[in-house]
Amino acid sequence: xxxxxxxxxHLHTSFFTxxxxxxxxxxxxxxxxxxxxxxxxxxxxxxxxxxxxxxxKLLPYPGKIVSGEIxxxxxxxxxxxxxxxxxxxxxxxxxIFQDPMTSxxxxxxxxxxxxxAITEHQRISRRKAVEKAVDMLRIVGIPSPEKRIRSFPYEFxxxxxQRAMIAMALSCEPxxxxxxxxxxxxDVTIQAQVLRLIKELNDSLGTAxxxxxxxxxxxxxxxxxxxxxxGGQIMEEAPVDEIFYDPRHPYTMGLLHSIPKATAxxxxxxxxxxxxxxxxxxxxxxxCPFYPRCVFAMKICASREVPEFVISDGHRAKCWLCHPExxxxxxxxxxxxxxxxxxxxx
Amino acid sequence: MKLxxxxxSLLEVRNLKMYFKRHTGxxxxxxxxxKAVDDVSFSIERGETFGLVGESGCGKSTTGCSxxxxxxxxxxxxxxxxLDLAELSTKEMWxxxxxxxxIFQDPYASxxxxxxxxxxxxxPLDIFxxxxxxxxxxxxxxxxxxxxxxxxxxxxxxxxxxxGQRQRIGIARALAVNPEFIVCDEPISALDVSIQAQxxxxxxxLQEQLGLTxxxxxxxxxVVRHISRRxxxxxxxxxxEMASTEDLFRNTLHPYTQALLxxxxxxxxxxxxxxxxQVLEGDxxxxxxxxxGCKFASRCMRARKNCFDSAPSLRNVGSEHYVACHxx
Numbered sequence: 001x002x003x004x005x006x007x008x009x010h011l012h013t014s015f016f017t018x019x020x021x022x023x024x025x026x027x028x029x030x031x032x033x034x035x036x037x038x039x040x041x042x043x044x045x046x047x048x049x050x051x052x053x054x055x056x057k058l059l060p061y062p063g064k065i066v067s068g069e070i071x072x073x074x075x076x077x078x079x080x081x082x083x084x085x086x087x088x089x090x091x092x093x094x095x096i097f098q099d100p101m102t103s104x105x106x107x108x109x110x111x112x113x114x115x116x117a118i119t120e121h122q123r124i125s126r127r128k129a130v131e132k133a134v135d136m137l138r139i140v141g142i143p144s145p146e147k148r149i150r151s152f153p154y155e156f157x158x159x160x161x162q163r164a165m166i167a168m169a170l171s172c173e174p175x176x177x178x179x180x181x182x183x184x185x186x187d188v189t190i191q192a193q194v195l196r197l198i199k200e201l202n203d204s205l206g207t208a209x210x211x212x213x214x215x216x217x218x219x220x221x222x223x224x225x226x227x228x229x230x231g232g233q234i235m236e237e238a239p240v241d242e243i244f245y246d247p248r249h250p251y252t253m254g255l256l257h258s259i260p261k262a263t264a265x266x267x268x269x270x271x272x273x274x275x276x277x278x279x280x281x282x283x284x285x286x287x288c289p290f291y292p293r294c295v296f297a298m299k300i301c302a303s304r305e306v307p308e309f310v311i312s313d314g315h316r317a318k319c320w321l322c323h324p325e326x327x328x329x330x331x332x333x334x335x336x337x338x339x340x341x342x343x344x345x346x
Numbered sequence: 347m348k349l350x351x352x353x354x355s356l357l358e359v360r361n362l363k364m365y366f367k368r369h370t371g372x373x374x375x376x377x378x379x380x381k382a383v384d385d386v387s388f389s390i391e392r393g394e395t396f397g398l399v400g401e402s403g404c405g406k407s408t409t410g411c412s413x414x415x416x417x418x419x420x421x422x423x424x425x426x427x428x429l430d431l432a433e434l435s436t437k438e439m440w441x442x443x444x445x446x447x448x449i450f451q452d453p454y455a456s457x458x459x460x461x462x463x464x465x466x467x468x469x470p471l472d473i474f475x476x477x478x479x480x481x482x483x484x485x486x487x488x489x490x491x492x493x494x495x496x497x498x499x500x501x502x503x504x505x506x507x508x509x510g511q512r513q514r515i516g517i518a519r520a521l522a523v524n525p526e527f528i529v530c531d532e533p534i535s536a537l538d539v540s541i542q543a544q545x546x547x548x549x550x551x552l553q554e555q556l557g558l559t560x561x562x563x564x565x566x567x568x569v570v571r572h573i574s575r576r577x578x579x580x581x582x583x584x585x586x587e588m589a590s591t592e593d594l595f596r597n598t599l600h601p602y603t604q605a606l607l608x609x610x611x612x613x614x615x616x617x618x619x620x621x622x623x624q625v626l627e628g629d630x631x632x633x634x635x636x637x638x639g640c641k642f643a644s645r646c647m648r649a650r651k652n653c654f655d656s657a658p659s660l661r662n663v664g665s666e667h668y669v670a671c672h673x674x
Binding site for chain 1: 401402508510511538539540541542543544546547550565566567568569571572591595605606608609610611612613614615616617618619625626627629
């Protein structure tokens with residue numbers, strides 16, 4: 001792929017609560033190329049949102065980056081002050097939040113808020129900024145943007161608000177867009193509109209995007225590469241096809257089998273849930289965070305921290321079963337094929 | 347009370363309307379009606395699962411709440427085992443509350459944080475005088491076991507549980523009075539992916555063991571497809587299509603259902619690359635001034651002139667497949 005835009009090395013982020021240190025992110029490393037859409041998939045509490053907030057350096061109190069490097073275009077963001085980060089926010093990195101209802105200021109018009117973002121970073125006249133805001137609203141598909149720019153957030157529907165958020169995020173042409181569950185609060189038809197928009201803007205503007213989602217369907221249709229997170233660690237990383245058709249981590253396999261299939265005959269099959277509940281991050285299990293719920297758990301999983309195994313170029317997984325000397329488990333081998341729907345085979 | 351026996355279905359909803367009155371304007375003199383449910387008819391047979399899908403604000407939850415009579419419907423009939431629940435007074439409704447139960451969407455909001463789990467599950471037992479003392483305790487621990495929790499959980503408070511476990515408590519509460527019919531109002535949409543499958547499987551097992559009938563309300567089509575035998579699709583307060591699950595997904599007729607189906611992201615990259623999502627433009631019209639003609643006409647790609655003038659009715663196009671569109 002192309003040039004690397006973002007590189008994260010051994011990031012550790014913790015929340016220092018009264019009850020003790022919650023290690024929300026433990027040793028996360030990944031990179032993002034220019035023009036790429038990277039998906040981060042995981043359940044609530046898996047650390048996917050904390051990863052994005054660490055990149056933005058917007059961690060709420062008592063969260064702190066303990067160690068690690070976040071390199072954006074070679075510049076380490078970890079050592080930046082909040083004042084320096086202000087220049088980077090919106091200009092180089094922009095973020096779209098989950099809830100478009102609460103992330104817009106209800107007291108200012110949509111146009112006002114977009115113009116504010118533009119004038120904060122660019123030395124242009126207010127009139128030029130307004131023109132640009134209108135253009136941005138047009139790009140994200142808001143009808144008659146000249147008029148709607150004077151509307152207030154309450155006059156917009158959920159989907160339109162999320163579009164306005166995207167317009168604001170992209171108004172300074174950031175190199176990196178982080179979308180944290182951008183469609184979770186929206187209906188499926190609106191979700192499809194927003195995902196398509198993100199993909200189109202990625203094609204036309206070349207903005208590298210991190211899409212955080214818990215919906216594997218959204219990830220499959222939008223992303224180029226996927227990280228699967230669990231218990232604050234990256235369990236598996238691979239190009240989108242390999243995650244779905246050649247998964248190696250039992251957690252990835254479990255996720256794929258616990259959602260209903262998309263084709264008629266398969267849709268009624270009994271689901272195979274992942275038993276148990278996600279780990280308590282205050283007292284995470286030693287060894288692999290997934291082993292208490294894993295059907296293939298071995299002795300070593302509970303005691304030894306799992307290293308990363310490289311399966312192929314760009315595909316890595318954190319599971320002892322990927323070790324060359326691991327025992328052969330039939331059921332595990334059987335699930336390696338992942339999920340390929342009947343309709344896709346035809 | 348009117349006894350009007352309808353065929354073998356357990357529940358029959360006929361021309362159900364639920365309008366909410368709103369006072370607007372200065373001095374609140376102007377009255378307008380939010381037509382949340384506007385003339386909906388369907389029936390559910392004993393032991394089956396009927397899925398109700400649609401976007402938020404389409405009236406699917408209001409339909410569910412009207413059936414268990416959390417609202418008094420504006421007009422229409424809800425025949426339960428032949429008896430019209432819509433006309434019953436609160437007092438007359440009382441014995442039926444035991445037969446119809448509900449599972450709510452948000453397991454964080456639907457459990458009282460000040461009550462212990464045994465209080466929560468025991469409350470319906472007390473209200474209906476089902477069991478007391480030791481029998482009550484035994485029953486609560488049995489119910490907890492049924493939903494996959496342990497006896498020791500009984501004395502804890504809701505905040506000590508995860509979302510999936512809370513939803514199990516909500517299900518145990520619904521099961522406490524041995525209901526026949528349960529309205530599941532988006533029971534899994536607030537849960538994590540890995541927990542959703544646990545709850546769905548449990549609902550299916552309970553149905554097999556106890557012969558329950560479900561009205562399953564959801565916006566996630568893949569889940570509805572998995573669990574239901576028949577599905578109704580709602581748009582702006584009306585049913586636009588209703589058919590057996592297989593028929594609806596294989597032979598989708600209504601343009602809205604087609605758009606809805608194509609918008610569902612498929613967890614298969616190759617398949618989703620090949621599928622050309624037919625993205626709906628615009629937003630759902632307001633349920634206050636509903637359009638005169640077909641409610642979907644403003645967003646429909648196939649809409650012609652008469653779609654805006656006359657509203658299509660839900661008609662049978664063969665093999666119990668109902669659709670409300672002029673051009674099918």
